[in-house]
Amino acid sequence: MLAKTYADFQSEGRAPEILFWVGCAGSFDARAQKVTRALCEILNHAGIQFAILGNEERCTGDPARRAGNEFLFQMTAMMNIETLNMYGVKKIVTACPHCFNILKNEYPELGGHYEVAHHTQLLQELIQNGKIKLKEGGDFKGKRITYHDSCYLGRANGVYEAPRAVLEALDVDLVEMKRSRQNGLCCGAGGAQMWKEDEPGDKRINTERIEEVLSASPAIVAANCPFCITMLQDGLKAKEKNEQVMVLDLSEMILNNL
Amino acid sequence: MVQTLLFLLVLAVTGWFAWKGYRRVWQNIGLGKAENIGGDTAARWRNVLLVAFGQQKMFRMSLPAVLHLFIYVAFVITQIELIEIFVDGLTGHHRFFAPYLGDFYTFVISFIEILSVLAFVATVIFLARRNVLRLPRFTKPEMKGWPFRDANLILLGEIILITGIFCMNGGDKVLQSRGVEHYPLTGAFAVSSWLGPALFGGLGDGTVIAIERFGWWLHILTVFGFLCYLPYSKHLHILLAFPNTWYARLSPKGKMENMPEVQKEVRIMMGLEQPDPNAAAELPEFGANDVFSLGWHNILQAYSCTECGRCTASCPANLTGKKLSPRKVMMDVRDRAEEVGKNIEAGKFTRENYNDGKSLFDYISPEELHACTTCNACVEACPVLINPLDIILKMRRHEILTQSAGPAEWLPMFNAIENNGAAWAMSDDRDLWRHSS
Numbered sequence: 257m258l259a260k261t262y263a264d265f266q267s268e269g270r271a272p273e274i275l276f277w278v279g280c281a282g283s284f285d286a287r288a289q290k291v292t293r294a295l296c297e298i299l300n301h302a303g304i305q306f307a308i309l310g311n312e313e314r315c316t317g318d319p320a321r322r323a324g325n326e327f328l329f330q331m332t333a334m335m336n337i338e339t340l341n342m343y344g345v346k347k348i349v350t351a352c353p354h355c356f357n358i359l360k361n362e363y364p365e366l367g368g369h370y371e372v373a374h375h376t377q378l379l380q381e382l383i384q385n386g387k388i389k390l391k392e393g394g395d396f397k398g399k400r401i402t403y404h405d406s407c408y409l410g411r412a413n414g415v416y417e418a419p420r421a422v423l424e425a426l427d428v429d430l431v432e433m434k435r436s437r438q439n440g441l442c443c444g445a446g447g448a449q450m451w452k453e454d455e456p457g458d459k460r461i462n463t464e465r466i467e468e469v470l471s472a473s474p475a476i477v478a479a480n481c482p483f484c485i486t487m488l489q490d491g492l493k494a495k496e497k498n499e500q501v502m503v504l505d506l507s508e509m510i511l512n513n514l
Numbered sequence: 515m516v517q518t519l520l521f522l523l524v525l526a527v528t529g530w531f532a533w534k535g536y537r538r539v540w541q542n543i544g545l546g547k548a549e550n551i552g553g554d555t556a557a558r559w560r561n562v563l564l565v566a567f568g569q570q571k572m573f574r575m576s577l578p579a580v581l582h583l584f585i586y587v588a589f590v591i592t593q594i595e596l597i598e599i600f601v602d603g604l605t606g607h608h609r610f611f612a613p614y615l616g617d618f619y620t621f622v623i624s625f626i627e628i629l630s631v632l633a634f635v636a637t638v639i640f641l642a643r644r645n646v647l648r649l650p651r652f653t654k655p656e657m658k659g660w661p662f663r664d665a666n667l668i669l670l671g672e673i674i675l676i677t678g679i680f681c682m683n684g685g686d687k688v689l690q691s692r693g694v695e696h697y698p699l700t701g702a703f704a705v706s707s708w709l710g711p712a713l714f715g716g717l718g719d720g721t722v723i724a725i726e727r728f729g730w731w732l733h734i735l736t737v738f739g740f741l742c743y744l745p746y747s748k749h750l751h752i753l754l755a756f757p758n759t760w761y762a763r764l765s766p767k768g769k770m771e772n773m774p775e776v777q778k779e780v781r782i783m784m785g786l787e788q789p790d791p792n793a794a795a796e797l798p799e800f801g802a803n804d805v806f807s808l809g810w811h812n813i814l815q816a817y818s819c820t821e822c823g824r825c826t827a828s829c830p831a832n833l834t835g836k837k838l839s840p841r842k843v844m845m846d847v848r849d850r851a852e853e854v855g856k857n858i859e860a861g862k863f864t865r866e867n868y869n870d871g872k873s874l875f876d877y878i879s880p881e882e883l884h885a886c887t888t889c890n891a892c893v894e895a896c897p898v899l900i901n902p903l904d905i906i907l908k909m910r911r912h913e914i915l916t917q918s919a920g921p922a923e924w925l926p927m928f929n930a931i932e933n934n935g936a937a938w939a940m941s942d943d944r945d946l947w948r949h950s951s
Binding site: 281282310311319331335360362366449 | 574765766767768769770772773776777779780781783784786800801828830831833834835836837838881884885886887888889890891893894907910911912913914915920921923924926927928930931932935936937938940942943944945946947948
């Protein structure tokens, strides 16, 4: 079994160490599902007792809140908090920086207090404390790789180093784009843009970003967010470069080197 | 005696105009809603000292940072000489500090002179960047007209200030060397000791005295003019950067402000809380559509903005040709506050029943609001911790919650979250990924 639900654990009379918050993209988007499965495999490999909420998980409300729909956000958030508190959840890991931000920063005011980590932070910790051991060499050793900071992990929460430390552990040849860390350029999906067309302009934001990615001429662009992955992949497809450059989540890269 | 009377008159006029100008700004900021900004005073002091006083965030771009630093330090240090000019103006006592401070006085004035030269160079480069090189961020559509002239006026004012200082000190040095009465000897000043004789050395005593007094008056009148002009200019940042950094939000940038009033409604709806029997039946307006529904801190931020455009230059929407410009959002809030303030002052409306048929949406269009990706690049870029995103989000809330408007494309997402608990309408189980590959 790839992952058990909290309810499964409860029926066994046990409690997991940590909840894996899968999120809507991780649950339904075909590309993001791969990341979800990769993270589950890593957690299993590291012997971590984790659970998911399964059908009891709801959208955190991030796109609704950023769009301006506070009522909808409050409703969905309150339902999630009821579920989380009912199970007595203490620790959460998520592979989506939007879920991470909202669970960590915005749920406490509504009565949901948890220790929340983004999966890149957990991956760094697992590598550091030796719970996961990476193959010597491996597929990415010496590969030219650039890293795209997501806004909600980077600027929004100041997490720049954990993902880079993970890449370092993979022994990659990391080339930074000009706009990285605090100056990282958005992929264009945040603030509920994922659910609408761009406003009129000269070009799409993901085109602007992918041009910068391509100027670093990497073999792989590493990302940490399901929406960034979609945007970057769409950008590459539009440039007909999706054969040359791969977009990978950090968990997929780690899984490959276990 | 004549000079003292003239000085007192100018001082009184300046005081009157300054009082009017600054009171207006104060009142306009007060148009915003009360906000409870508290917490960690140590962190707030750190922001004031590092970001405002220490200009930490300016140094993300080193060339403008260094040039800006010259002007800033010159401005701050020159205030010492300004005290002396005041004493001279009020009492006629020339170079009041000189005998008490001795060599140190010479050092201070020399220091001011060197900084003034550096500030002069910086000002010329800044003028060139705006008028000759025409840097993209200074020539965006919102900078056309008044904002463009405002910037040039300030830079021109700085050149006049520096010219005044060197006429005054240069003339003084020449007169000192000739032993003219009322011009006691000071040590050699770094710049005017050679600049003065070079420029004015061949002129008669009377002319040089006139030049010295001209410089003195030019400097003090420009300072007074500046003081009265500031409340109407983007240059107000030299004062408001300090309170603005003090009041800047300390939470992570990703955290959106909660709406306790909506939270309460939803809790009542879900049966988690009992309704208050005394509560008004009608729901209040949500979000912001005018300065009255913004927080006063949003308006303070608008007045603190010096229109440098780093926010707009880093905005992904603006970079790709969309209409949104975070700087324009701040300028629009200020312009609207000015308009509302003027109408209230003219007695057309009161704050409580204000209705001129306009709102902030006449300044900031839905198209601009809808282009925002909430990426926080603008917030990160601002050297004085202004947060344009907060205003954009408050206006989006008004659009959705109060006007029931907004992009139609968002409706399926809203419906999916409400009915399916997911951001997309999916009939599958949420954990189907466990069983497929």
